[in-house]
Amino acid sequence: xxxxxxxxxxxxxxxxxxxxxxxxxxxxxxxxxxxxxxxxxxxxxxxxxxxxxxxxxxxxxxxxxxxxxxxxxxxxxxxxxxxxxxxxxxxxxxxxxxxxxxxxxxxxxxxxxxxxxxxxxxxxxxxxxxxxxxxxxxxxxxxxxxxxxxxxxxxxxxxxxxxxxxxxxxxxxxxxxxxxxxxxxxxxxxxxxxxxxxxxxxxxxxxxxxxxxxxxxxxxxxxxxxxxxxxxxxxxxxxxxxxxxxxxxxxxxxxxxxxxxxxxxxxxxxxxxxxxxxxxxxxxxxxxxxxxxxxxxxxxxxxxxxxxxxxxxxxxxxxxxxxxxxxxxxxxxxxxxxxxxxxxxxxxxxxx
Amino acid sequence: xxxxxxxxxxxxxxxxxxxxxxxxxxxxxxxxxxxxxxxxxxxxxxxxxxxxxxxxxxxxxxxxxxxxxxxxxxxxxxxxxxxxxxxxxxxxxxxxxxxxxxxxxxxxxxxxxxxxxxxxxxxxxxxxxxxxxxxxxxxxxx
Numbered sequence: 001x002x003x004x005x006x007x008x009x010x011x012x013x014x015x016x017x018x019x020x021x022x023x024x025x026x027x028x029x030x031x032x033x034x035x036x037x038x039x040x041x042x043x044x045x046x047x048x049x050x051x052x053x054x055x056x057x058x059x060x061x062x063x064x065x066x067x068x069x070x071x072x073x074x075x076x077x078x079x080x081x082x083x084x085x086x087x088x089x090x091x092x093x094x095x096x097x098x099x100x101x102x103x104x105x106x107x108x109x110x111x112x113x114x115x116x117x118x119x120x121x122x123x124x125x126x127x128x129x130x131x132x133x134x135x136x137x138x139x140x141x142x143x144x145x146x147x148x149x150x151x152x153x154x155x156x157x158x159x160x161x162x163x164x165x166x167x168x169x170x171x172x173x174x175x176x177x178x179x180x181x182x183x184x185x186x187x188x189x190x191x192x193x194x195x196x197x198x199x200x201x202x203x204x205x206x207x208x209x210x211x212x213x214x215x216x217x218x219x220x221x222x223x224x225x226x227x228x229x230x231x232x233x234x235x236x237x238x239x240x241x242x243x244x245x246x247x248x249x250x251x252x253x254x255x256x257x258x259x260x261x262x263x264x265x266x267x268x269x270x271x272x273x274x275x276x277x278x279x280x281x282x283x284x285x286x287x288x289x290x291x292x293x294x295x296x297x298x299x300x301x302x303x304x305x306x307x308x309x310x311x312x313x314x315x316x317x318x319x320x321x322x323x324x325x326x327x328x329x330x331x332x333x334x335x336x337x338x339x340x341x342x343x344x345x346x347x348x349x350x351x352x
Numbered sequence: 353x354x355x356x357x358x359x360x361x362x363x364x365x366x367x368x369x370x371x372x373x374x375x376x377x378x379x380x381x382x383x384x385x386x387x388x389x390x391x392x393x394x395x396x397x398x399x400x401x402x403x404x405x406x407x408x409x410x411x412x413x414x415x416x417x418x419x420x421x422x423x424x425x426x427x428x429x430x431x432x433x434x435x436x437x438x439x440x441x442x443x444x445x446x447x448x449x450x451x452x453x454x455x456x457x458x459x460x461x462x463x464x465x466x467x468x469x470x471x472x473x474x475x476x477x478x479x480x481x482x483x484x485x486x487x488x489x490x491x492x493x494x
Contacts, residue, residue, distance in 0.1 A: 018448045051425060051447055051465040052466065053476075087476055099365075099368060100368035100464050100478065324486040324487070328486050352471050
């Protein structure tokens with residue numbers, strides 16, 4: 001069974017916190033070479049405020065998706081929340097968001113974990129759930145206040161943002177899924193053990209055997225399954241741990257830079273983990289035209305990648321202006337220093 | 353546990369969605385919710401949520417001596433607001449804003465935020481705060 005063509009995106013929305021930390025401030029504090037940010041092709045990263053977390057950011061992204069969907073929240077039959085920074089180790093984030101948006105109690109709800117691609121796994125599950133008739137609409141959220149060990153190279157890019165997608169019947173959709181494919185293996189590129197505050201990564205593993213191997217094989221799998229060629233796509237959106245990897249993987253797959261740049265958000269806000277690729281898709285949907293075809297390829301450490309072919313319909317036009325766009329949030333920014341960032345993200349230890 | 357778990361649970365719809373009552377006789381919004389309309393005395397009211405209404409800032413106060421549990425949010429900014437559609441008055445925290453950016457009459461919108469937490473291991477209390485509508489306060493470079 002190929003469930004994809006009967007399912008599409010009914011609404012989409014993102015959220016980025018107002019606060020930004022310059023990467024050169026991180027380099028200054030920890031004694032990195034001043035050119036390090038340029039090497040990552042990232043200028044600033046978004047930082048969640050003291051009263052924000054993955055739940056509050058996911059809530060706002062979902063509210064924007066609901067505004068674009070124009071549906072009664074009670075019609076949503078599943079709330080699936082992908083994160084690696086859930087506020088509670090045990091107590092679902094999905095139910096807080098579902099309750100706060102008026103979706104409860106007649107719904108499924110759970111949190112998923114697969115490093116940066118839990119939200120994407122939720123998206124594939126939702127395609128099956130909608131196609132089978134198990135639910136009419138599903139709310140899929142990728143949200144993270146990404147953690148990094150202070151002074152670790154990961155700290156340059158670990159940022160905060162959220163993206164939500166509401167999937168439902170293709171006949172109502174702003175964009176329909178044409179096909180999807182997933183490629184996973186056991187790869188030790190990045191992990192966080194229980195009770196540890198920060199993740200670790202396997203030097204030398206994060207690039208070639210993890211990011212590039214999985215994304216390239218997921219995209220190749222999709223192309224083989226569909227018979228589509230690289231030239232059939234108008235946009236290509238990849239997981240974006242920094243500003244360089246997505247351009248490098250695009251080059252190796254044969255996508256020109258101009259098809260990648262519209263969905264490349266990390267240079268402005270950093271890597272928002274579960275929202276990383278999805279916020280790129282969100283930004284492309286903000287400007288896409290009917291008939292255009294989008295390649296979406298999220299990646300998560302551990303490791304795996306999904307590849308989706310998404311075709312935009314004429315219903316997208318009426319939805320684009322119904323909620324704030326990704327660029328509205330990118331442009332809403334206020335620069336903070338490292339001390340404020342440390343306070344906002346709970347890096348300063350206090351007795352409470 | 354210092355906070356009342358039953359109370360947080362009981363009031364979750366007020367905290368998350370600004371639960372109110374709309375009078376079916378005079379049409380006014382009773383917030384906080386009441387089973388008898390405080391404007392006309394009718395007992396015919398229906399559930400109403402103020403969660404989607406933008407509001408304008410009428411007045412505000414900046415609280416520097418934050419109560420216990422709010423030290424990390426110092427200074428706290430608490431505003432009196434009037435919602436744009438139903439003209440309901442609400443007292444709520446302002447967020448994503450610096451004290452010098454607040455102006456009388458500025459338009460704000462409700463967002464879900466962490467209001468307080470019960471130390472390291474207890475419950476996190478989520479509730480509505482208000483912040484300037486997206487696009488109304490721009491970059492530092494402005």
